[in-house]
Amino acid sequence: MRTAYSVETVRAAEQELMARLPEGALMQRAAAGLAVACAELLGRVYGARVVLLVGSGDNGGDALYAGARLARRGAGVVAVLLSPERAHRGGLAALRSAGGRVSDAALRDIARADLVVDGIVGIGGRGGLRPEAAQLARAAWESAPVVAVDLPSGVDADSGEVSGEAVRADATVTFGAYKPGLLTDPARERAGALRLVDIGLTLPADAAMEALQHADVAELLPRPVAESDKYRRGVVGVVAGSARYPGAAVLAVAGALRGGAGAVRYVGPAADAVLAHFPETLVHAGPPDKAGRVQSWVIGPGIGDESDALDDVLASDVPVLVDADGLRFLTPQRVRERRAETLLTPHAGEAAALLGSGRGQVEAARLATVRELARRFGATVLLKGSTTLVAAADGPVRVNPTGTAWLATAGSGDVLSGVTGSLLAAGLPARDAGSVGAYLHGLAARRAAGPAGAPILASDVAAHLDAAWRDVTD
Structure with missing residues (x-):
């Protein structure tokens, strides 16, 4: 499992380690890892032109010491000092001793660079870049590959928010631990490829954020045993679909049938369409409380203004997933009154409506949004989007590492609701069901889109869920 820790936690671990090491040893460890990553990106170090964008803190020191290592291997290394009087003295001396120099024409040197290293601001930075630094960052992005030191300067390490101009990196070399901002948009898309350098930190078991990997998902997936029946x-x-949106019912049922439960019971007006596609489905005209035994409910995709069924579903004593149109009729009180788990799966617009804010606010602060929704509703929340996040009322937020931009297609959320609801019925807690459902959904979309990427349909995602399941378990 990939874990991320807050700046406060990382700083405390660094201080504890530095107290046991010779002075400067921790920075040398970081610089060594950074230099190796830069060398790999360059391919050929000897004769390469490297520009360091150096701020006033330890982040700049890391860049300077890494630059010295590259200079000793024959690279031409130039440091652009944004605060010359506050540059790290030891790092600057090491660079000069290795044959590097300080730039006297920053934009010219950047334009000629084979690689630019962003060491402007470290993990403690807040707010966007100052004008001079922003100009250099833009020039770097237009001229050469950019490697960020610990995180792209100008992004918030704890939240992933970008409140002004920020570096856009091709790769980020981070030290000791991932930071939540590196895994959460809008900062994530500015970080590029991530590399974690182990510098020997001892970190607590409780992280701020988690990202499941194949082995974690395989362990959570429900598996039948010899005594199993449906x-x-x-x-x-x-409970999905309507006369106007029968396809939503079909797609939600498609996801549910491939999500691990033994059976799917459909309630709603689109029974004919559902049975035409999936004769395995058990159908009932409703209401939900008369439909028969279930271990979870999924309600909302394509139901329009038909909200009567929501009362029945929320009154049940089984886990409930509420999506799409069903979210429009929710209040925190209705959810908090439930004894069984509730999982909400809004996209940014629906999250904004639930919080009474704007969509732009949600997209700019996705991590804060999912935490606030979970707190306000006393539920588990899966916030869909460029970064899918899953938050319960307490514990680490989960970030989904799978998926593709091709998932931005009509009906894909209906499929996700179905597969996640099926995992709930199979017995997974809401946080695990949301995380595993998003993981499989993203893998299925990648398979459908292919290695080069191509347009896909929501039904393609559903059709590839079994292959995604096998990818994980194999």
Whole structure:
């Protein structure tokens, strides 16, 4: 599992380690890892032109010491000092001793660079870049590959927010631990490829953020045993679709059938369309409380203004996933009154409506948004989007590492609701069901889009869920 820690936690771990090491040893460890990553990106170090954008803190020191290592291997290394009087003295001396120099024409040197190293601001920085630094960052992006030291300067390490101009990196070399901002948009898309350099930090078990990997998902996936029948494996009830949106019902049922439960019970007006595609489905005209036994409910995709069924579903004593149109009728009180788990799956616009804010505010502060929704509703929340986040009322936020931009297609969220609801019915807690459902959904979309990427349909995602399942378990 990939874990991320807050700046405060990382700083405390660094201080504890530095107290046991010779002075400067920790910075040398970081610089060594940074230099190796830069060398790999360059391919050929000897004769390469490297520009260091150097701020006043330890971040700049890391860049200077890494630059010295590259200079000793034959690179032409130039440091652009944004605060010359506050540059790290030891790092600057090491660079000069190795044959590097301080730039006297920053934009000219950047334009000629084979690689630019962003050491402007470290993990303690707040707010966007100052004008001079922003100009250099733009020039770097237009001229050469950019490697960020610990995180791209100008982004918030704890939240992933970008409140002004920030560096856009091709790769980020981070030290000791991932930071939440590196895994969360809008900062994530500015970080490029991530590399973690182990510098020997001892970190607590409780992280600020987690990202599941194949082994974690494989351990959580429900598996039938010899004594299993469809009821022991779980039955998921799906309330979706309408006369206007029968396709939403079909897609939600498609996801549910491939999500691990033993059976799917559909309730709603699109039964004919559902049975035409999936004769395995158990259908009922409703209301939900008369439909028969289920271990979870999914409600909302394509139901329009038909909200009567929501009362029945929320009154049940099984886990409930509320998506799409169903979210429009929710209040925190209705959710908090439930005894069983509730999982909400809004996209940015729906999250904004639930919080009474704007969509732009949600997209600029995704991590803060998902935490606030979970707190306000006393529920688990899966916030869909460029970074899919899953938050419960307490514990680390989960970030989904799979997926593709091709998932931005009509109906893909309906499929996600179905597969996640099926995992709930199979017995996974809401936080795990949301995390595993998003993971499989993203893998299925990648398979459907292919290695080079191509337009896909929501039904393609559903059709590849079984392959995604096998990818994980194999």
